Amino acid sequence: MKKALLVCMLLYTAPGVFGQVSVGVRGGFNASNIEFGGGAGETIGTGYMKPLYGWHADLMFNIPLVNRLYLQPYIRYIRKGATIRDQPWLKPEIPGQSVSWGSSMELDYLELPFNVVYKLPVARGYLVGGVGPYVGYGLKGNYNYRVLRDGEEIGREARKVRFSESGGDASTIRMHPWEVGAHLSIGYEFFSSFTIAANCNIGLTDIDRGNEARSRNQYLGLSLGFLFNREDY
Numbered sequence: 368m369k370k371a372l373l374v375c376m377l378l379y380t381a382p383g384v385f386g387q388v389s390v391g392v393r394g395g396f397n398a399s400n401i402e403f404g405g406g407a408g409e410t411i412g413t414g415y416m417k418p419l420y421g422w423h424a425d426l427m428f429n430i431p432l433v434n435r436l437y438l439q440p441y442i443r444y445i446r447k448g449a450t451i452r453d454q455p456w457l458k459p460e461i462p463g464q465s466v467s468w469g470s471s472m473e474l475d476y477l478e479l480p481f482n483v484v485y486k487l488p489v490a491r492g493y494l495v496g497g498v499g500p501y502v503g504y505g506l507k508g509n510y511n512y513r514v515l516r517d518g519e520e521i522g523r524e525a526r527k528v529r530f531s532e533s534g535g536d537a538s539t540i541r542m543h544p545w546e547v548g549a550h551l552s553i554g555y556e557f558f559s560s561f562t563i564a565a566n567c568n569i570g571l572t573d574i575d576r577g578n579e580a581r582s583r584n585q586y587l588g589l590s591l592g593f594l595f596n597r598e599d600y
Contacts, residue, residue: 387430389596391425399421422446424444425443439484440482472528476546496553503545509528527540542574542576543572548569556594560595564590
């Protein structure tokens with residue numbers, strides 16, 4: 368009897384709750400980097416990586432909780448990674464010897480952040496701040512490098528990045544597919560349904576499958592978007 372009553376209550380309240388859920392789209396640019404550490408990081412030193420500029424596209428959901436608190440999960444396709452600085456420890460000037468000189472690491476991910484946000488009425492909209500965890504899954508990637516001989520560039524090549532927990536070969540770079548981290552955002556939602564937001568992702572898990580290095584993703588992004596069926600207003 369109690370179970371039947373609970374089911375009836377859920378069926379009664381569900382239309383009112385989910386009727387207030389808004390769906391939106393968003394896109395923008397991001398500056399990403401890879402925190403490189405571990406034994407190899409200590410050997411190479413700091414400043415090995417610099418930002419890679421990429422893009423992202425979101426499908427987001429706006430779910431009212433209580434008062435001005437909302438749950439905003441979204442599905443994000445993003446390109447992140449890092450640009451590799453010139454490495455002074457290499458010796459491309461050795462006569463007749465070819466040297467591979469890394470230029471960038473480009474990684475495509477599907478992310479699922481779960482932000483709890485607070486909306487404060489300000490002027491013609493809401494000032495929005497949120498924080499929460501995210502889960503990411505690596506889809507594909509490339510390690511781009513230049514080939515030098517006698518100090519001159521003779522070509523550009525790339526190696527595929529394979530996201531897997533096992534397998535791989537000498538022609539690919541292997542990385543862990545899953546990552547977990549923290550996501551922070553601050554932005555403004557106009558009553559006209561347009562949104563603007565700045566966000567920061569900090570990876571907390573190591574994506575490098577090697578034993579000598581530790582790599583963690585991080586990025587800053589700027590997004591513009593639009594929320595449909597704004598019933599929460």
